[in-house]
Amino acid sequence: MKIAIIGTGNLGSSIAKGIINHKLFTSLYLSDKNTAAVKDFVNEDYVTVTSDNIEAVKASDILIFALQPRHIEKVLESVSSHITNDHVVMSVAAGFEISKIESIIGSDKNIIRVMPNTAISIRKSMTCLAANDKGNGKIELAQKIFNQLGTTLIIPEELIQAATVICASGIAFWMRLVRATTQGAIQLGFEAEQAHQLATQTCYGAASLLIESGRHPEQEIDRVTTPSGCTIEGLNAMEHQGLSSALIQGIVASFEKINQIKKS
Numbered sequence: 001m002k003i004a005i006i007g008t009g010n011l012g013s014s015i016a017k018g019i020i021n022h023k024l025f026t027s028l029y030l031s032d033k034n035t036a037a038v039k040d041f042v043n044e045d046y047v048t049v050t051s052d053n054i055e056a057v058k059a060s061d062i063l064i065f066a067l068q069p070r071h072i073e074k075v076l077e078s079v080s081s082h083i084t085n086d087h088v089v090m091s092v093a094a095g096f097e098i099s100k101i102e103s104i105i106g107s108d109k110n111i112i113r114v115m116p117n118t119a120i121s122i123r124k125s126m127t128c129l130a131a132n133d134k135g136n137g138k139i140e141l142a143q144k145i146f147n148q149l150g151t152t153l154i155i156p157e158e159l160i161q162a163a164t165v166i167c168a169s170g171i172a173f174w175m176r177l178v179r180a181t182t183q184g185a186i187q188l189g190f191e192a193e194q195a196h197q198l199a200t201q202t203c204y205g206a207a208s209l210l211i212e213s214g215r216h217p218e219q220e221i222d223r224v225t226t227p228s229g230c231t232i233e234g235l236n237a238m239e240h241q242g243l244s245s246a247l248i249q250g251i252v253a254s255f256e257k258i259n260q261i262k263k264s
């Protein structure tokens, strides 16, 4: 697979790291205005770091555009005449719809919207994918790549905005919950480093329990909450402060914002 990543900032460099670590390519072009974030990859076999987007497009079959929504339009315009029907064009740009991409590079092209998260760098991304009707089975190719970098789900494009909030922004939401737990643990007497370890490993254990058992969170909560015990006391105090409500409101606020980005 000849892959190009155009835009190697936070997400593009995370994808590059995952792809390189898993040797998922026969050639990999990393193209950015400023290649500082990927300078460590220059000595990798079959990796080319460049500032020439057109060179990257011409040398590759699979193009992953990892650009900010405010930059992607111009970049697509500048490489459009070099994109052929054999290319598979993937975009991770939040709020940038397939119809917009089609209007720039043509509706006869294979276009896939990909919504990973930064855990892709350690091959633990939850990645959602949606294709245009010219996808021609290429979505399976995209799924094959991103399955090596975590877990994937093919969804209708209408749900990509919601997936962005839950999975991509979701990394930040979960980080804040872990940080708050760490702060609580320090207040209870742990050193910061120990507090961080307790919080992250417990978070990892909770997620693993759900993934491996397939059980509902409330079933797991029932197994922890001793009647009149400390767990239910803590849970109820959190809910009196609006824990679930705050999370749901945050998710909805994030969704409203991404829909504004989509319109702008």
Ligand SMILES: NC(=O)C1=CN([C@@H]2O[C@H](COP(=O)(O)OP(=O)(O)OC[C@H]3O[C@@H](n4cnc5c(N)ncnc54)[C@H](OP(=O)(O)O)[C@@H]3O)[C@@H](O)[C@H]2O)C=CC1
Residues within 6 Å of the ligand: 006, 007, 008, 009, 010, 011, 012, 031, 032, 033, 034, 053, 066, 067, 068, 069, 071, 075, 092, 093, 094, 115, 116, 117, 118, 168, 169
């Ligand atoms: N960060 C995340 O967790 C996620 C992000 N996304 C989406 O992914 C996209 C990228 O996000 P993120 O990686 O955070 O953004 P970054 O700004 O970190 O990365 C974008 C990169 O593209 C570069 N760039 C800008 N213009 C050009 C150009 N003409 N040619 C080549 N490179 C260029 C930027 O350079 P410079 O900085 O010099 O402008 C920057 O290095 C966004 O659309 C975002 O919505 C989706 C899911 C998760």
Ligand SMILES: O=C(O)[C@@H]1CCC=N1
Residues within 6 Å of the ligand: 094, 164, 165, 168, 169
């Ligand atoms: O914050 C953002 O807008 C982008 C999209 C999801 C993650 N980062």
